[in-house]
Amino acid sequence: MTTWSGRVEGRLDEQVWEFLRADDAELLPYDCEATAEHARRLAAAGILSADELDEVEARLAEIAQDPSGYLETDEDVHSAIERLLGDVGRKIHAGRSRNDQVVAAFRLYVLDACAEAREAIDALALVCLSFAETEAETVMPGYTHLQRAQPITFGHHLLAWVEMLDRDRTRFAAAAEAAAESPLGAGALAGSTLALPPPPRQMRNSIDAVADRDFALDYLYAAAVLFTHLSRIGEEIVLWASQEFGFVKLPESAATGSSMMPHKLNPDVAELVRGKAGTAIGRLTGLLATVKGLPLAYDRDLQEDKAPVFAARRDVRLALEALTVLVSGLEVDRARMAKAAADPLLLATDVAEALVRKGVPFRDAHEQVAASVRDGTFRKPRRAAPRPAPGPGGIREALAEARRRFVDNL
Numbered sequence: 341m342t343t344w345s346g347r348v349e350g351r352l353d354e355q356v357w358e359f360l361r362a363d364d365a366e367l368l369p370y371d372c373e374a375t376a377e378h379a380r381r382l383a384a385a386g387i388l389s390a391d392e393l394d395e396v397e398a399r400l401a402e403i404a405q406d407p408s409g410y411l412e413t414d415e416d417v418h419s420a421i422e423r424l425l426g427d428v429g430r431k432i433h434a435g436r437s438r439n440d441q442v443v444a445a446f447r448l449y450v451l452d453a454c455a456e457a458r459e460a461i462d463a464l465a466l467v468c469l470s471f472a473e474t475e476a477e478t479v480m481p482g483y484t485h486l487q488r489a490q491p492i493t494f495g496h497h498l499l500a501w502v503e504m505l506d507r508d509r510t511r512f513a514a515a516a517e518a519a520a521e522s523p524l525g526a527g528a529l530a531g532s533t534l535a536l537p538p539p540p541r542q543m544r545n546s547i548d549a550v551a552d553r554d555f556a557l558d559y560l561y562a563a564a565v566l567f568t569h570l571s572r573i574g575e576e577i578v579l580w581a582s583q584e585f586g587f588v589k590l591p592e593s594a595a596t597g598s599s600m601m602p603h604k605l606n607p608d609v610a611e612l613v614r615g616k617a618g619t620a621i622g623r624l625t626g627l628l629a630t631v632k633g634l635p636l637a638y639d640r641d642l643q644e645d646k647a648p649v650f651a652a653r654r655d656v657r658l659a660l661e662a663l664t665v666l667v668s669g670l671e672v673d674r675a676r677m678a679k680a681a682a683d684p685l686l687l688a689t690d691v692a693e694a695l696v697r698k699g700v701p702f703r704d705a706h707e708q709v710a711a712s713v714r715d716g717t718f719r720k721p722r723r724a725a726p727r728p729a730p731g732p733g734g735i736r737e738a739l740a741e742a743r744r745r746f747v748d749n750l
Contacts, residue, residue: 362416362643364442365407366650370452371417371445372404378436378444378524381536387435392428399425418442435536437528439550439638446646447519450559453653454516457562458509460660462746465505467668469742472498476735480587480677481686486579490689491681494672495735502742504569511565515558523549529637547637553627556645560624563652564617570659571617574610577666581607586676591669594662609666613659620655623648684720688713691721 352360376397383393403409403424414420418438422429433441476495481488522539525531526549543549580587590605598604630644688709695705712718733741 360415360640362646364417364646365410367442367445367449367646368407368410368417368420369404370448371421371441372400373448374441374444374524375421375432376400377522377539378441379432381524381539382432382434385435385534385536387534387536388428388431392431395428396425396432399428416442417445435527435532435534436524437526437550439528440523440526443523443550443552446649447521447523447555450519450555450649451516453559453649453656454512454519454562456653457512457566457656457660460657460664461505461509461512461566464660464664464667465502465509465746467664468498468501468505469739469746471667471670472496472502472742473739475672475674476739478672478674478677479681481681481683488680488683488686491686493735494677495739499735499738499742501569501573502746504572506742506745508562508566508569511562512559515555515562518558519555523552526550551634551637551642553631553642553645556649557624557627557631559649560620560627560652563656564620564624566656567613567617567620567659570663571614573663573667574607574612574614577610577670578607578614581610585680586673587680588673589671591666591671594666594669607666609662613663616655616659620652623652685713685718687720688718691718694721 379388379393379396379400382388383390388396400421403421409424410417410420414423416438418441422432425432472495474495475498476493478494479491480494480497482490482492482497521541521543523543524539525536525542526546529547529550531546543552577588577590579585581590590607592605594609596606596608598606627645627648630641634641692702692705692709695708696702700708709718
C-alpha cells in the first residue's frame, strides 16, 4: 500500500509503478534520523505518548541498521519506514508531508557526504604535504603552456596541489553549512495546523523549505571543482610517468598492465580520476537543468536530485582514496628532474632581471635576452641570482604553514 492510496482507487499500472518508484535506499538511515526528530516533536505536542515515542525511537534504530526491510513493493524509503513501524507508524506522519520528509533526510545525507569528502581530502592533502617536505629541495622545471619555463622545486609544485585541496575542503564545508538547516514543519508547503515545536535551525519560509535544492547543487559544485583539481593532478602524474618525462615511477599497487603488451605499466588511477571529472561536471549541470524551470513549491521532478548526489559521493570517496594510494607510492627520479631543469634557457628571465638591477628598463632587457635566444648566442650566467623561495619564509616555512593549517583543522 502507498501513503496516498486513499485517493487513488486500485493499483497503478506496473510500468507506471516502476517509473515512479524511487531508488533511494541510501536515504534509509537518514530518514530514520529525521523521523526520530519528528517523532520527538509529535511527543512534545502530545500526539505521541512517551511509550509510543520510546517504541518509535527503538524501532527506527533497528530499521536504520537493517536495510533488508526495504522491499521492492515499497514506493520509497518513507513509505517503507512507516510500514515497518507497525501500528504506531500510522500516527507518525501527522504534521508532515513527504515533501518536507524527503528533503530533511536528503539534507542529513549531504551533511554526511560533505564530512566524508573533507576527511578523504585531508588524507590526500597530508600525503601530498609529506611528499612535498621530502622533495622540498628537489629541483625541477616549472612549466607554462607545457613548455619549460623556470626552475622550481618539486616541493613547491606539490604545495600547489595542497592549496587546491584546501580550497576544496572549504567548498564542502560551505555545502554542509547550506545543508544544515531543517525543513521539518513545512509540511507539503504551508505548514500544519498542529502545534508542533519548531526543529533546530528551522528554515524561514515553508515554501522554500520544500522547494530548495541549493544544498545539493552546492555539494555537486564542490564535487565538480574537486574533480577538476584531481583531474589536473592526474594529468600531471600521467605526463611525469611517461618515458618522455620520466620524472616519477608508478607504484605497482596503483597501476595496471596491458592485456597484450607485457612491458606496459599504465597510470589507470590517474586517467580514471581525470575521466570522472567530466561525469562530475555533468551531474552538476544536469541537476541545474532540472531545477531551473520548476515552479514552487514541490514537483516530482525533484526525485531526480538524489541519483547524481549518490553517485558523486561514491566517486568522491573512491577517487580520493585511490589517488592517495597512488601519490604515496610514487618514486621520484631526481636526476632526471635535475637534468631537465639544467636547460640554460630556464634562466633567461633571471638574466633579464639581472639587467634590470643594473638599471636597464625591463622591456629593453627582455628584448635583448630574447634576441640572444633567437640568434643562439644566449649563455647561462656564471652566477645566477638567488631565486626567491615561495612565501616570505621560503619553502620550509611554506611547508610548515601548510602543515599547521591542515593538522590544526583535522
